[in-house]
Amino acid sequence: MKTRVAVRSQGMVLQWGDKRFYLDTLLLLASLGLLLFGYVMVASASLHLGDKMSQDSFYFPRHQLLHIGMGLATGLIAASVKLETWKNNSMLLYLFGLVLLVLVLIPGIGKMVNGSYRWISLLGIRIQVSEVFKLIAAIYVASFIDRHLPLVRNSIQGMIRPLGLLSVAALLLLKEPDFGATAVVMATALGMLFLAGAKLWQFGLLIGTVVGAGVLLIMTAAYRLKRVMSFVDPWDDPLNSDFQLTQALIAFGRGEWNGVGLGSSIQKMFYLPEAHTDFLFSVIGEELGLVGTTAVIFLFMVIVWRAFVIGQLAERAGIRFAAFLAYGIGIWFGLQAFINMGVNMGLLPTKGLTLPLMSYGGGSMMVMCSALAILFRIRSEAIETWSGTPKVRSTWARA
Numbered sequence: 001m002k003t004r005v006a007v008r009s010q011g012m013v014l015q016w017g018d019k020r021f022y023l024d025t026l027l028l029l030a031s032l033g034l035l036l037f038g039y040v041m042v043a044s045a046s047l048h049l050g051d052k053m054s055q056d057s058f059y060f061p062r063h064q065l066l067h068i069g070m071g072l073a074t075g076l077i078a079a080s081v082k083l084e085t086w087k088n089n090s091m092l093l094y095l096f097g098l099v100l101l102v103l104v105l106i107p108g109i110g111k112m113v114n115g116s117y118r119w120i121s122l123l124g125i126r127i128q129v130s131e132v133f134k135l136i137a138a139i140y141v142a143s144f145i146d147r148h149l150p151l152v153r154n155s156i157q158g159m160i161r162p163l164g165l166l167s168v169a170a171l172l173l174l175k176e177p178d179f180g181a182t183a184v185v186m187a188t189a190l191g192m193l194f195l196a197g198a199k200l201w202q203f204g205l206l207i208g209t210v211v212g213a214g215v216l217l218i219m220t221a222a223y224r225l226k227r228v229m230s231f232v233d234p235w236d237d238p239l240n241s242d243f244q245l246t247q248a249l250i251a252f253g254r255g256e257w258n259g260v261g262l263g264s265s266i267q268k269m270f271y272l273p274e275a276h277t278d279f280l281f282s283v284i285g286e287e288l289g290l291v292g293t294t295a296v297i298f299l300f301m302v303i304v305w306r307a308f309v310i311g312q313l314a315e316r317a318g319i320r321f322a323a324f325l326a327y328g329i330g331i332w333f334g335l336q337a338f339i340n341m342g343v344n345m346g347l348l349p350t351k352g353l354t355l356p357l358m359s360y361g362g363g364s365m366m367v368m369c370s371a372l373a374i375l376f377r378i379r380s381e382a383i384e385t386w387s388g389t390p391k392v393r394s395t396w397a398r399a
Contacts (some may be wrong), residue, residue: 001376002042003077007375012025012028013179017293019385020274020380020384021079021376021380022308022377022379022380022383022384023379023380024306024375024376024379025370026215026302026306027094027302027303027306027307027372027376027379028308028376029302030299030300030302030306030358031302031303031372032057032159033299034296034299034300034303034356034357035068035071035357035358036308037295037296037299037358038280038355038357038359039061039064039065039068040262040285041062041163041280041283041287041358042060042064042276042358042359042360043058043060043062043064043279044078044262044263044265044268044283044284045268045275045276045280046059046060046267046275046276046360047060047061047263048268049276056170057236060166060276060360063296063360063362064360066219066362067360067361067365067366068365069363070362070365070366071362071365071366071368071369071370072369074366074369074370074373075369075370075372075373076137077373077375077376078259078369078370078371078373078374079372079373079376081376081377082377082381083321083322083325083374083381084146085321086139086143086263086325086374087139087379088140088345089144089320090139090140090142090143090144091140091294093136093139093140093249094136094137094140094165094169095134096136097129097133097136097169098135098168098169098172098247100120100129100132100133101129101130101169101173102172102174103120103129103135103177104117104119104120104129105117105172105175105176106300107168107184107231110245115208117176118130118176118178118246118352119363126193126361126362126363126367127362128361128363128364130173130176130178130331131181131193131354131363131364131367131368132363132367133169133173133185134181134182134184134185134188134332134367135332135335135367135370135371137166137169137185137189137190138188138328138329138371139325140162140165140166140326140334141162141166141188141192141193141323141324141328142188142192142321142324142325142327142328143321144161144162145192145193145196145320145321145324146320146321146324147162149197149320151197152193152196152198153196153197153199156199156202156205158193158198158201159193159198159203159206162193163186163189163190163193163206164190166185166186166189166268166305169185170182170186171183172187174391178351178352179354180339180351180352181212182302183337183339183351184332184336184353185338186210187210187331187335188328188331188332188335190206190207190210190330191327191328191331192201192324192327192331192334194325195324195327216337237314243273244272244274244279244350245292245343245346245350247267247273247282247310248267248272248282248344248345248346249281249309249346250267250271251265251267251268251272251283251285251286252282252285252286252293252344252345253266253285253290254266254286255285255286255290255292255293256289256290257289257290257291257293258290258291259286259287259288259290259292260287260289260293261283261287262287262288264281264287265286266286267283267286268283268286276359276360276362277354277359277360278340278343278352278353278354278355279344279356280355280360280361281296281344281345282339282344284296285345287392293341296341296358298342300333300334300337300356302332303330303333303334303372304330304331305336305376307326307327307329307330307333308326308327308380308383310326310375310382311323311324311326311327311330311378313379313382313386314378314379314381314382316382316386317382317383317385317386318385319378319381319382319385322378322381322382325374325378329372329374331367331369332371333356333371336353336354336355336356337355337356338351338352338357339351339353340356340359341355356368357369
């Protein structure tokens with residue numbers, strides 16, 4: 001059975017037999033752009049580190065290429081799963097996520113890195129559990145909205161019930177500790193509920209509660225308070241608590257408009273910690289300047305835009321679960337990219353969040369590729385639904 005590829009008004013179409021899969025061309029190009037751009041920058045930021053750690057300059061680039069391959073394979077699997085399957089098993093996925101969050105806290109199972117229990121080693125791959133749970137949380141909230149939309153729109157219980165369950169996971173995430181992932185999960189859920197039509201006063205009340213809880217968490221943990229104070233005045237202690245932020249700012253300052261040239265960063269060599277993971281954006285700023293950082297921001301904007309377009313398409317097609325899942329993935333990607341870039345540029349306190357599709361890491365790459373694959377699946381199923389209604393074909397063909 002042959003597979004055919006065609007380009008039509010609704011985008012690229014993969015066809016095998018009587019089955020079709022409708023790809024979003026712009027989303028595909030933006031995603032591949034970030035993957036390739038990220039791979040080049042991870043290689044540039046890590047050649048010296050590989051040589052230092054294992055006498056192999058290409059240690060990290062080779063492993064990142066493997067990570068991308070695994071991410072694409074995981075994405076293909078995720079794209080082959082029907083949306084109905086995700087929806088029907090959302091509660092089981094949530095419980096599975098809780099189990100993972102508990103397991104990562106057990107010494108001997110969870111792996112400690114830089115003082116935090118955030119990783120589980122699986123088949124030689126270090127999986128960051130919080131990344132997996134972000135996708136699970138989006139699926140669960142989308143399923144809840146689909147099943148209880150009138151409750152979400154008319155009663156505060158429609159917000160308290162899903163957020164109450166997510167709060168259990170948030171406590172486990174804080175136990176790792178992983179404040180950044182907690183903020184992303186809760187903010188994504190709040191955004192999805194707001195888009196579902198939750199009343200503004202309820203939304204404001206919960207936002208206030210979440211912000212108050214965040215302030216309390218910061219004030220009661222010395223390391224969080226220290227990070228906030230470093231953010232307020234990064235030059236107060238540039239050689240100790242403010243070291244990461246000041247070195248990142250120096251990297252951006254050296255980059256200016258066009259950068260110092262690919263591979264020519266000095267900060268990554270001697271000063272900037274985690275240059276190939278959390279602070280990859282700073283290396284981009286130094287080596288490629290404003291031009292490079294603007295290109296990255298533009299590509300993320302395209303992904304968020306297409307996620308919301310796909311969500312609107314699914315909503316018009318009557319696939320409510322798919323619509324809110326697309327919105328959730330868009331919020332998640334945009335928020336995590338914004339936080340990572342904000343931390344790098346000194347706009348936000350330091351958080352251990354990766355730059356989606358770009359930072360070094362296998363677990364994060366697999367989860368992000370799976371989330372994008374689900375977005376492609378949502379668009380394809382929405383178009384299939386629309387195609388059965390001739391009078392609206394012109395609408396979905398433009399989406």
